[in-house]
Amino acid sequence: MSPSSFITRKVGIIVSWKGITIVASIRVSRIRDPVNRIRAKA
Secondary structure (H helix, E strand, O other), rough: OOOOHHHHHHHHHHHHHHHHHHHHHHHHHHHHHHHHHHHOOO
């Protein structure tokens, strides 16, 4: 395996992990938002 392909594979794994964490944080914030709005109204 050449060094360049190893680096690109490592970068791909990091990018995919960042994407997963971003999606997860967006989902969590979307779930929290309605709860906070309901509490603010009440």
